[in-house]
Amino acid sequence: MSAPPSPLVGPALLRVRNLKTYFVTEHGKGTARAVDDVSFDLYPGETLGIVGESGCGKTVTSLSILRLVPEPPGHILPGSVIEFEGRNLLALPAPELRAVRGNQIAMIFQEPMTSLNPVFTVGDQIAEAAIIHQHLSRRAARARAIDMLRLVGIPDPDERVDHYPHQLSGGMRQRVMIAMALICHPKVLIADEPTTALDVTIQAQILELLDRLQQELGMAVLLITHDLGVVAGHADRVVVMYAGRVVETAPTERLFDQPTHPYTEGLLAAVPRIDAPRARLHAIPGQVPAATAWPSGCRFRPRCPYAWEKCQEEPGLLETGSPGHTARCWLVTEPERRQVKR
Amino acid sequence: MTLVEVRHLVKYYAGERGWFGLGRPRPPVRAVDGVSFTIAAGKTLGLVGESGSGKTTVGRTMLRLQEPTRGTVVFDGKDVFALDAGPLRALRRQMQIVFQDPYSSLNPRMTVAETLREPLEIHHLTGEVSALLDEVGLDAAFAQRYPHELSGGQRQRVGIARALSVAPQFIVCDEPVSALDVSVQAQVLNLLADLQARRRLTYLFIAHDLAVVRHIADEVAVMYLGKIVERAPAAEIYAQPRHPYTRALLSAVPEPNPRAAKQRIVLPGDIPSPAHPPPGCPFHPRCPHPLKSERCHTEPPPLREITPGHVAACHYAEQPM
Numbered sequence: 001m002s003a004p005p006s007p008l009v010g011p012a013l014l015r016v017r018n019l020k021t022y023f024v025t026e027h028g029k030g031t032a033r034a035v036d037d038v039s040f041d042l043y044p045g046e047t048l049g050i051v052g053e054s055g056c057g058k059t060v061t062s063l064s065i066l067r068l069v070p071e072p073p074g075h076i077l078p079g080s081v082i083e084f085e086g087r088n089l090l091a092l093p094a095p096e097l098r099a100v101r102g103n104q105i106a107m108i109f110q111e112p113m114t115s116l117n118p119v120f121t122v123g124d125q126i127a128e129a130a131i132i133h134q135h136l137s138r139r140a141a142r143a144r145a146i147d148m149l150r151l152v153g154i155p156d157p158d159e160r161v162d163h164y165p166h167q168l169s170g171g172m173r174q175r176v177m178i179a180m181a182l183i184c185h186p187k188v189l190i191a192d193e194p195t196t197a198l199d200v201t202i203q204a205q206i207l208e209l210l211d212r213l214q215q216e217l218g219m220a221v222l223l224i225t226h227d228l229g230v231v232a233g234h235a236d237r238v239v240v241m242y243a244g245r246v247v248e249t250a251p252t253e254r255l256f257d258q259p260t261h262p263y264t265e266g267l268l269a270a271v272p273r274i275d276a277p278r279a280r281l282h283a284i285p286g287q288v289p290a291a292t293a294w295p296s297g298c299r300f301r302p303r304c305p306y307a308w309e310k311c312q313e314e315p316g317l318l319e320t321g322s323p324g325h326t327a328r329c330w331l332v333t334e335p336e337r338r339q340v341k342r
Numbered sequence: 343m344t345l346v347e348v349r350h351l352v353k354y355y356a357g358e359r360g361w362f363g364l365g366r367p368r369p370p371v372r373a374v375d376g377v378s379f380t381i382a383a384g385k386t387l388g389l390v391g392e393s394g395s396g397k398t399t400v401g402r403t404m405l406r407l408q409e410p411t412r413g414t415v416v417f418d419g420k421d422v423f424a425l426d427a428g429p430l431r432a433l434r435r436q437m438q439i440v441f442q443d444p445y446s447s448l449n450p451r452m453t454v455a456e457t458l459r460e461p462l463e464i465h466h467l468t469g470e471v472s473a474l475l476d477e478v479g480l481d482a483a484f485a486q487r488y489p490h491e492l493s494g495g496q497r498q499r500v501g502i503a504r505a506l507s508v509a510p511q512f513i514v515c516d517e518p519v520s521a522l523d524v525s526v527q528a529q530v531l532n533l534l535a536d537l538q539a540r541r542r543l544t545y546l547f548i549a550h551d552l553a554v555v556r557h558i559a560d561e562v563a564v565m566y567l568g569k570i571v572e573r574a575p576a577a578e579i580y581a582q583p584r585h586p587y588t589r590a591l592l593s594a595v596p597e598p599n600p601r602a603a604k605q606r607i608v609l610p611g612d613i614p615s616p617a618h619p620p621p622g623c624p625f626h627p628r629c630p631h632p633l634k635s636e637r638c639h640t641e642p643p644p645l646r647e648i649t650p651g652h653v654a655a656c657h658y659a660e661q662p663m
Contacts, residue, residue: 053523054494169612170393199392200550201609201628204594208608226523229596253600270528271598272553278576280535281528281557287493288523 012041013220014065014084014105014188020077021057021064025292032291034060034074036244042188047214047221049235049252051228053267055288056241058224062190065089065222066101084188103133106181110193112173116165122149123161126180133184148179153209171202178209185217192224207234228271232256237324240264243289243299246317250325260320260327262304298329305341306331345383345544346404346512350376351413353396353403357617371617373399375568377413381561383511386538386545388559388576390552390591394616395565397548401514404546405437406430417512435465438505442517444497448489454500455485461507474503479533495526502533512544519554531557553595556580564588567624568616570645574652584654586631589663607663623656633658 021035035057042048052058063069065082067089082089084105089097106129109115117125126148127141136144142161149157152175165173174194181189191210195203211234214221223235231238231252238255240248240263248261259265269282286303289295295302297312304311310330317326318333331338352375357368374396381387391397402408404415406422415422420433441447448457455471462469472482478499489497498518505513515534519527535558537543549555555562556576563573564587572585583589590607609628614620620627626638637657645655 053525171612199613200552200594201392201590202612203596204606204608205610207596208606227596228524228598232598232600232602233596256598256600267524268598270525272528272531272551272557274553274556274580274592274595274597276556278557278559280532283528283532284525285529287495287526 010044013044014042014222015081016040016042016061016065017081017083019061019064019080019082021060021069021074021080022077023075023291024073030292033244033294034291035064036294038241038244038246040239040246040249042220042222044187044220045214045218046236047223047234049231049238050222050224050241051226051231051238052241053226053288055243055291057244057291058226058241059192061241062107062192062222062224065190066105066107067097068107099133102129102181102186103184104186105188105190106184106186107190107192108174108177108181108194110196112170112177112197113165115177116173118165121162121164122168122176126161126176126183129180130183144183145179148183149176151182151213152176152179153205154179169202170198171205174198174202174206175209178206178213182213182217182219186219188220188222189214190222190224193226194223195230196226210234228268240267243294244291245299245328247300247329248325248327249317250320250322254322254325258320258322258325260325260332261300261329262306262331263300264327266303266305306337308337308340310334343383344380345418346381346546347414347416348380348400348404349378349414349416351378351400351403351415352376352411353399353408354411369617371615372568372619373616374403375616375619377565377568377570379563379570379573381512381544381546383544384538384542385560386547386558388555388562389546389548389565390550390555390562391565392550392591392613394567394613396568396616397550397565398516400565401439401516401546401548405434405439405514407439431465435467435508436511437514438508438510438512439514439516440498440501440505440518442520444494444501444521445489447501448497450489452488453485454480454487454489454492457500458485458504458507461504465508467508469507469509474507477506477537478503479529493526494522495529498522498530499533502530502537506537506541509541510543512546514546514548516548517550518547520550527554534558551595552580552591564591567614567619569624569655571625571656572652572654573645574654578649578652582652584648584652584659585625585656586629586663587625588654590630631656631658631661631663633661 017039019035019038023032025032050058123145126145130136130141130144146157146161149160154160154175195206235252237251239246242263248264259268266284284303298314301307301311315330317328319326320332353373354370357370389397403410458471458474471485480499519530547558559576562576562579563570566587572588590609593607607630611628622639623643643655643657645653647653648659
């Protein structure tokens with residue numbers, strides 16, 4: 001974990017406002033409102049975790065930032081704003097966007113196996129961004145690629161630079177992905193489930209590497225994950241998403257101490273703990289609704305143990321009174337309702 | 343009473359030939375390399391390991407979904423590997439499996455009812471589809487649905503109902519919750535625990551996640567490169583792991599607690615290929631034990647009893663790390 005940038009002073013590096021990314025579903029029958037009015041800020045040097053289960057919209061949010069959502073079937077609605085250093089990326093002409101993408105904002109993906117091109121050496125793939133964005137010569141870019149391989153902890157970088165992706169293990173491939181993303185020293189790294197496909201001992205290596213590189217390079221990290229354990233150990237602040245919405249934001253310790261939204265509370269209780277004795281787990285009843293048919297009112301209402309009449313109307317993100325802690329739940333204004341479970 | 347006994351189970355896969363099948367054969371892949379354990383009736387053994395540890399191969403070979411290279415599996419007094427097709431089929435009724443991926447383990451062209459009736463027909467049994475669905479917490483209306491109409495959690499419930507349909511004594515649960523979201527994972531784990539209590543089932547629960555195993559297993563065995571490196575009652579292995587690999591695995595689990603100031607052991611290097619296991623102790627190239635010595639490079643440590651009921655394969659299992 002990097003030093004917490006609190007209080008969060010100065011301007012945000014990345015401001016996401018009212019982001020709506022919808023998809024037209026097959027046969028044009030409906031609209032999947034995958035990301036539905038999402039707002040958050042990313043400050044310089046911090047790690048912001050975006051956490052949620054399948055279908056909550058966390059990956060579509062990250063793809064929308066770099067305009068990587070395939071259009072069609074997807075489209076980002078007018079009125080959405082993604083502001084990076086004062087410019088709205090969504091309004092940028094393609095050449096200017098390309099100068100940001102992979103240069104000042106870089107991204108690593110879940111599947112290191114499928115995100116690398118199998119017919120190019122890892123050296124070529126790492127060097128590509130430096131040739132394009134920093135206009136380095138091939139020779140200089142290759143030297144940079146070797147430096148990057150060394151930086152991400154790959155042994156024998158002078159040899160590995162000429163290897164193809166299939167010659168590397170899953171953990172090594174993810175290191176290559178990181179080297180590729182960081183070669184231009186981006187200000188923002190978007191890491192979308194960077195360790196989900198990896199074994200737990202390899203996951204620990206990669207998370208440690210990301211923490212170290214963040215401190216050395218001083219970049220901001222947007223860490224997208226379904227794993228509350230990963231968030232707890234590596235994020236300064238957390239955004240919890242459910243059904244295309246942000247339902248809670250808080251500094252990490254605060255979120256785990258005082259989860260306020262019933263979804264966050266349920267999710268935390270459902271995680272099997274390594275330090276707890278064998279016991280029944282707390283399950284959230286039901287399942288995540290489909291993005292084509294979000295429930296009316298509060299979207300968590302059908303699964304919520306506290307829901308009452310008022311929840312037919314969805315609240316905005318309400319201030320809990322603790323700095324930086326907001327939750328989209330009427331329990332913030334009527335905490336006594338928490339005593340009444342259905 | 344012991345229901346299942348596995349003795350010296352070995353499963354090698356023939357090495358592939360390079361050069362389009364013309365080159366020299368490569369060394370065999372030692373997927374499972376001498377694994378032994380027992381499971382008492384009504385209990386759960388958690389079998390834990392990372393990719394390539396051989397845990398899935400153990401489960402499949404026990405049911406003879408794959409033929410073993412060597413070894414013995416005794417189920418309810420019968421030698422599973424010695425049975426002919428007829429008696430094996432009869433025995434299979436007692437031994438079922440739930441697979442990891444609920445998306446690929448159900449036939450997309452069969453309704454839920456057809457999926458659940460198939461094993462009954464094979465074994466000439468009668469059973470009520472609606473009762474089975476009820477038992478796994480699904481509404482009877484699901485009987486006429488196809489897999490693509492179900493969520494991951496619902497599909498896994500169908501997979502469990504299919505295993506239950508022939509009223510088995512023993513179920514191999516092969517990563518049954520790994521593909522599910524946390525909130526649904528908890529539902530399925532609770533269901534498996536309820537079914538075990540109600541039907542007195544015996545489970546082999548295969549998983550890569552030590553935290554999940556903690557909530558279901560009575561005993562835990564940890565595998566690394568085809569071998570069991572530690573086995574102990576669940577409470578014991580979590581409180582006092584003896585093998586450096588188990589200790590590292592436990593410390594690597596990301597805990598949902600930002601203040602968990604635990605000493606994280608980050609293992610160096612990758613898991614070696616089971617086609618080329620390191621000599622001596624297979625874990626020695628990554629081992630963080632301070633007493634690691636020349637002996638670890640040459641002498642494979644036997645699985646030996648450290649305290650009653652707790653075995654570990656490490657020369658220095660008694661010494662703290």
